[in-house]
Amino acid sequence: MPDVLVAGGGPTGLLTAFELERAGLEVLVLERDARPTTQSKALGLQPRSVEVLADRGLLAAIEPHVQARLPAGHFSGIPIDYTDLPTRFPYQLGVEQAYVAAAIEARLRTPVLRDAAVTAVAQDDEGVTVTAGGHDHRAGWLVAADGGRSTVRTLLGAAFPGTSARISLVVADLTLARKPAGLADDWQLPSSRSGFLLPLSGGRYRVVVVGAEQQRLDRDAPVTAAELQRALTAAHGPEIEVGEVRWASRFGDAARQLEHYRHGRVLFAGDAAHIHLPVGGQGLNLGLQDAVNLGWKLAAQVRGHAPDGLLDSYHDERHPVAARVLLSTRAQAALGLPDPDATAVREIVTGLLATPDARRDVALELSGIGISYPDTTGRATDVPVAPDGRAVLVGASPPTGWADRVETRAGTDPQLVRPDGYLAWAGGAGLDTALRRWFA
Numbered sequence: 001m002p003d004v005l006v007a008g009g010g011p012t013g014l015l016t017a018f019e020l021e022r023a024g025l026e027v028l029v030l031e032r033d034a035r036p037t038t039q040s041k042a043l044g045l046q047p048r049s050v051e052v053l054a055d056r057g058l059l060a061a062i063e064p065h066v067q068a069r070l071p072a073g074h075f076s077g078i079p080i081d082y083t084d085l086p087t088r089f090p091y092q093l094g095v096e097q098a099y100v101a102a103a104i105e106a107r108l109r110t111p112v113l114r115d116a117a118v119t120a121v122a123q124d125d126e127g128v129t130v131t132a133g134g135h136d137h138r139a140g141w142l143v144a145a146d147g148g149r150s151t152v153r154t155l156l157g158a159a160f161p162g163t164s165a166r167i168s169l170v171v172a173d174l175t176l177a178r179k180p181a182g183l184a185d186d187w188q189l190p191s192s193r194s195g196f197l198l199p200l201s202g203g204r205y206r207v208v209v210v211g212a213e214q215q216r217l218d219r220d221a222p223v224t225a226a227e228l229q230r231a232l233t234a235a236h237g238p239e240i241e242v243g244e245v246r247w248a249s250r251f252g253d254a255a256r257q258l259e260h261y262r263h264g265r266v267l268f269a270g271d272a273a274h275i276h277l278p279v280g281g282q283g284l285n286l287g288l289q290d291a292v293n294l295g296w297k298l299a300a301q302v303r304g305h306a307p308d309g310l311l312d313s314y315h316d317e318r319h320p321v322a323a324r325v326l327l328s329t330r331a332q333a334a335l336g337l338p339d340p341d342a343t344a345v346r347e348i349v350t351g352l353l354a355t356p357d358a359r360r361d362v363a364l365e366l367s368g369i370g371i372s373y374p375d376t377t378g379r380a381t382d383v384p385v386a387p388d389g390r391a392v393l394v395g396a397s398p399p400t401g402w403a404d405r406v407e408t409r410a411g412t413d414p415q416l417v418r419p420d421g422y423l424a425w426a427g428g429a430g431l432d433t434a435l436r437r438w439f440a
């Protein structure tokens with residue numbers, strides 16, 4: 001019997017499984033789809049996610065698929081310079097989400113059971129029974145990473161308050177039968193409020209459209225080549241011609257977040273815990289950070305050495321981060337509305353974001369580099385995580401009895417680094433307290 005079941009083999013579920021497995025747990029991922037998806041919702045990794053993947057040795061397999069290093073993020077299309085961020089990676093990596101997921105899955109020992117949609121969940125004092133693909137699976141814990149329409153969330157009746165969609169957008173990956181002269185063939189930050197067109201690999205283009213027609217159409221109406229052609233003609237002139245539409249979908253700006261990330265023995269992560277308009281490139285990155293925050297805490301809980309409250313600190317630390325992203329993306333959605341008042345506010349905000357302090361605050365937030373948690377002193381910038389999921393103590397010796405939880409390394413800059421890369425102690429008094437606070 002595995003220690004933990006993970007519902008959903010998207011990037012969040014896979015990285016959670018990776019973290020749990022790294023800490024020595026037996027894990028089983030239950031995935032609805034029969035085959036790994038080749039469709040990529042997200043096209044970018046923020047700097048903090050790049051750090052996390054690099055520290056785990058996962059970046060090398062992603063690198064060959066990177067199409068751009070963008071030295072900026074954007075706030076509703078307003079460029080936000082990243083070049084002075086305190087990180088080894090002061091840029092967004094332009095890479096399709098499918099390659100990120102594939103790179104994590106390739107490194108997993110954990111089996112990913114496909115064609116295994118979760119349809120029932122029951123929990124008791126000892127564990128969780130999950131029905132997936134018609135079979136029952138039993139484990140001590142369940143991580144629900146089954147995406148924005150989470151079945152687990154519905155089955156548990158978990159409160160998911162927030163706002164419903166007000167605007168409707170279309171995303172499509174297509175080829176072009178005819179390209180207008182001057183169409184940029186490199187990655188650029190989206191700057192238009194009515195959508196964008198971006199070259200992907202293999203001759204495909206990513207199109208995002210948010211026009212008047214999309215607002216009139218039903219959310220369930222199929223996206224047609226004709227609809228995409230009209231939008232592209234309006235944006236790029238009559239020379240552009242849609243070739244083959246490979247994938248198309250409608251999405252909106254609903255913004256919702258679970259009230260509680262933990263429901264007994266079930267923990268929610270990624271889009272299953274929070275949804276919002278994918279503006280500013282935040283969702284995938286939130287999910288990856290959820291995974292690394294949850295992984296070591298759940299592993300400590302399973303192995304019986306979690307201090308009181310450690311597992312609940314997953315909600316306490318991660319809920320406010322996603323709440324802030326929801327606030328930010330709602331503001332960005334409002335700034336993008338095609339109405340004169342929104343245009344006026346946008347002009348003011350654009351001016352404010354040109355000031356160094358405001359720009360830097362927003363850059364720290366969008367990039368994830370500024371994430372900090374109470375009782376930590378930020379993130380460690382140059383201490384690779386321990387391969388076996390232990391904490392890392394640099395430049396100091398722990399009292400005896402911690403070797404199973406703490407790897408000791410030589411160094412002149414004393415620090416105690418949690419397995420998710422955040423600093424539990426940074427020299428001076430208090431090492432003992434920090435060890436007990438996080439790893440008792």
Ligand SMILES: Cc1cc2nc3c(=O)[nH]c(=O)nc-3n(C[C@H](O)[C@H](O)[C@H](O)COP(=O)(O)OP(=O)(O)OC[C@H]3O[C@@H](n4cnc5c(N)ncnc54)[C@H](O)[C@@H]3O)c2cc1C
Pocket residue numbers: 007008009010011012013030031032033041042043044045097116117118119145146147148150151152171251269270271272278280281282283284285286287
């Ligand atoms: C158009 C669009 C563009 C985006 N662009 C960006 C971007 O540029 N940057 C960014 O950071 N984010 C972006 N996002 C958001 C990002 O794609 C998501 O936040 C990310 O996919 C979340 O990963 P996840 O693993 O939590 O969920 P998902 O990727 O949705 O994965 C969930 C997995 O669970 C599986 N599943 C579903 N139901 C079940 C079930 N009942 N049982 C078992 N398995 C199940 C699914 O098949 C899937 O594999 C974008 C989103 C959209 C829609």
